[in-house]
Amino acid sequence: MEGMNGIDLLKEIKKKDGETEVIIVTGYGSIESAVEAIKQGAFSYFIKDHDPEELILEIKKVRDIFKLKFENKTLKEENKEKGYLIETNSLKFKEVLEVAAKAAKSDSSIFITGESGVGKEIIARYIHNLSLREGKFVPVNCQALSENLLESELFGHEKGSFTGAIEKRIGRFEEANGGTLFLDEIGEMPISIQIKLLRALDTKIIERIGSNRPIEVDLRFITATNKDMQESIKKGDFRQDLYFRINTIPIRIPPLRERREDLPMFIDFFLNKYEKETKKRILKVEDEVMNFLLSYDYPGNIRELRNIIERLIVLSDDGVIRKKYLPEYQKNSRYSSLTLKEYRELVEKDYIEKTLLEFDLDKDLASDFLGISKRQLYNKISEYDINLVK
CATH class of the missing domain: 3.40.50.300 (P-loop containing nucleotide triphosphate hydrolases)
Known part of the structure; x- marks a missing residue:
């Protein structure tokens, strides 16, 4: 190699990517160079006139290490996802x-x-x-x-x-x-x-x-x-x-449609998950897309939500998730034609009604659960014309 030797190349590789394993193969081995190679981060050191089976064995060791690292990383990600899906606001x-x-x-x-x-x-x-x-x-x-x-x-x-x-x-x-x-x-x-x-x-x-x-x-x-x-x-x-x-x-x-409070959390989680997996940076989600994700009934539940978001990220261009890549059934969403302000008001009304029913119309308990004062709750009931009867 002109301009550098194997040790120099090893240093450059390790500087750019510490995860890459390097086996030094040389025809001019010495104890000093072997020690220096290991010191600089080489996985192992092989002299050309030795038995090639030794080199194959070293390569297999590297493969097994990477396989174990991948399995551990995958297991951690799976456990993280499973743990996250236990969190709830419902x-x-x-x-x-x-x-x-x-x-x-x-x-x-x-x-x-x-x-x-x-x-x-x-x-x-x-x-x-x-x-x-x-x-x-x-x-x-x-x-x-x-x-x-x-x-x-x-x-x-x-x-x-x-x-x-x-x-x-x-x-x-x-x-x-x-x-x-x-x-x-x-x-x-x-x-x-x-x-x-x-x-x-x-x-x-x-x-x-x-x-x-x-x-x-x-x-x-x-x-x-x-x-x-x-x-x-x-x-x-x-x-x-x-x-x-x-x-x-x-x-x-x-089902997911009975715990809509968790939708924003799940959407954020899967957006981040598939951003990392696809190595795509998402800069914007169009309002129509977010309206659909928050209003759709998800007959396939969490599995379907995950698949929809993966599809949207894979098909995204220039960091933007666009409406045109939504599944065809999005046209049936009752929120698909609303502005973001209208959508938020409708979801807020639905959530307040659902909470009141869950607490048997007890406004003290409902306001505590919603994290607002009783007066604010009465104002919302009046604003959205909520009329519930026991």
Whole structure:
């Protein structure tokens, strides 16, 4: 290299990006140069006439380190997101969190209901994290697996117990031993597995497929569904005795349209999240876009909100999120044609009415919750012509 040697290049690389790992490869190795390379931040030092396998081994070490760093970063981001989605300004969701916190102190079975995308797994993880259980949180989506695969996934199998069982495998019950087993979309579970599940819950004993050896398990059991379970029981799709067994502590998570107080917080969070992920700087969000994001009913709940914002940022130009990139259904929003001032007034009126109803028209409690004086509340009621009757 003209003008610099390997050590000089190493210094420049580390100066520009401290995360980049460098392996010095040289034909003229010496102890002094090796020490200097490591001192300046080289990952390792390789002399050309040595066994190439040594260099390959060093490269694999770098790869493994970066893989671990990426996994840790991803896990931190996921935990940060899940933790953030627990924060709330909604009275209804605060009640959910209170029940979840109390339930976490027991080992009772918990049954979480709510529409798709409301965050049922997030609440299940929240309960597990608040509990005294030291084992893992193990989620299973009952809808994503066929009957045979689901049984093997839950209970495990012995080698040769069925075609394709080329080795022994422990199931999710054993994996969750000492921790929490979360069965999402349990309403989709086949009847044959429901019978085996009920027995396992009652006895705390399971058997792997192809084995009659009993295995004791100790775990917290949480289930969730977005189905109408009473209707499923009537149709014979779900066993009533299993329903009673899993429904010790029921928790219903309200849809996003019932907790609009949290929308501004979620919108800001996902805007920041996808700004970083897409490496795009957002300078402006058009008023029509913000009106839509704050007024849309989100049948897909938090998952849909997240997807819409990701789409808007990906398609944005020059740091501006524009109305033309909104989904087609935005035209149905009741706020889409309002000015920002009109929109704010309408949302404020809706929020005051909702709060008054939640506190059974008690204006003292409502004003305290809203963070305004009782006189200010009366002024708002008069200004917006709010007439509510018990």
